[in-house]
Amino acid sequence: MHKTAAFGLLLLAAAVLVLPTSTALANYEQGLRAFNAAAYAQAETIWEPLAEDGDARAQYALGVLYETKAGADEVVLEKAIHWYSRAAAQNHPDALTNLGGLYAQGSGVARDTTKAFSLWSRAANLGNALAAYNLGLAYYRGEGVLADIAKSREWFKQSAESGLADAQFAMGQVYLLGVGVDADSVAALTWFSLAERQGHEAAAEEARKLRETGVGLQEEMAASTEIEERTDSVAVVEAAAPKPNEEILPDDAQSAIVEPSQTDVPAPQVIEQQASVSAPVEPAAESGADDDASLGSDKGIVVWLGTFGDRDDAEEFRRKTLALYKGLFAGHPISIVPLGGSSGYRVFAQGMVDGADAEVFCRTLRAGIENAYCAALAL
Numbered sequence: 001m002h003k004t005a006a007f008g009l010l011l012l013a014a015a016v017l018v019l020p021t022s023t024a025l026a027n028y029e030q031g032l033r034a035f036n037a038a039a040y041a042q043a044e045t046i047w048e049p050l051a052e053d054g055d056a057r058a059q060y061a062l063g064v065l066y067e068t069k070a071g072a073d074e075v076v077l078e079k080a081i082h083w084y085s086r087a088a089a090q091n092h093p094d095a096l097t098n099l100g101g102l103y104a105q106g107s108g109v110a111r112d113t114t115k116a117f118s119l120w121s122r123a124a125n126l127g128n129a130l131a132a133y134n135l136g137l138a139y140y141r142g143e144g145v146l147a148d149i150a151k152s153r154e155w156f157k158q159s160a161e162s163g164l165a166d167a168q169f170a171m172g173q174v175y176l177l178g179v180g181v182d183a184d185s186v187a188a189l190t191w192f193s194l195a196e197r198q199g200h201e202a203a204a205e206e207a208r209k210l211r212e213t214g215v216g217l218q219e220e221m222a223a224s225t226e227i228e229e230r231t232d233s234v235a236v237v238e239a240a241a242p243k244p245n246e247e248i249l250p251d252d253a254q255s256a257i258v259e260p261s262q263t264d265v266p267a268p269q270v271i272e273q274q275a276s277v278s279a280p281v282e283p284a285a286e287s288g289a290d291d292d293a294s295l296g297s298d299k300g301i302v303v304w305l306g307t308f309g310d311r312d313d314a315e316e317f318r319r320k321t322l323a324l325y326k327g328l329f330a331g332h333p334i335s336i337v338p339l340g341g342s343s344g345y346r347v348f349a350q351g352m353v354d355g356a357d358a359e360v361f362c363r364t365l366r367a368g369i370e371n372a373y374c375a376a377l378a379l
Contacts, residue, residue: 114145
């Protein structure tokens, strides 16, 4: 998940980070203990003077506190945005990440995926693993930036190598499905296993399936060793606590102070999302779609709608998609293409003239089908 992205000028002119004095640090830690004990009013009282004096950590902490308390209260959420913004102005990476999440969701502010992308870019370049993961999602979905599978994979990889379990799971899917790379079950299992060690349930299930198909343990261990040697520490990044809406009880045995966490948004567990259909629908006319189209270079730009392990599942998805969303796909036949060297099948919509045309098509599709997956590919 990382570099090669050209983000323009990311440095803030004359940004000043106010370092806490020893007294301010002691007060901040006192507020942190209160926060971790869910004594939010006490934490607020302690942190607010520090934040007003320019302590970026206290500003970020107040942002987490108000987001935790906000629920559906827009006034409280506006306070979170205020303090996140002040900390972000000092390049606090976690504040940048969380503020980007609020813009991505449209929580307390008008939804602005371009703004979210900009904030995550700054945070990722400061080393925030969650921001890097969110950049991977943004490039993958084409939200706030033109879709770019290669850049998506780079940011997923950077985050995964920092130890974020969701990113490790994403890298597993990249290799399992052959997202811009040759499908590689050993590499997929290696990444799934790393996420599995951190309790990632979806990764554990994918790892189980791969092991049942006979992917060798020795191959997996060798690949894992290679990754760990390259990254020094891929294994585990401890999740900071608390997350919004998660109550943290006092722990007398706690040996270290826990920083407020990042807000995990967006939080999809699967790279590809497909339209959900509750009941069979008779197929509509398919305007020339081929069952097993070979999409060569003469096809130009296509958009990738999903990947399926079974041909029948891919066909059912195509049939129902055309039946339910005939208007959206007018002039765009849907084709099913076998994945080279694996048993999977990709589903493509055809008929895009160029990348801009494909992007317009994807935006229209997402507007008409909630959570639709759509990525442009040049073939």
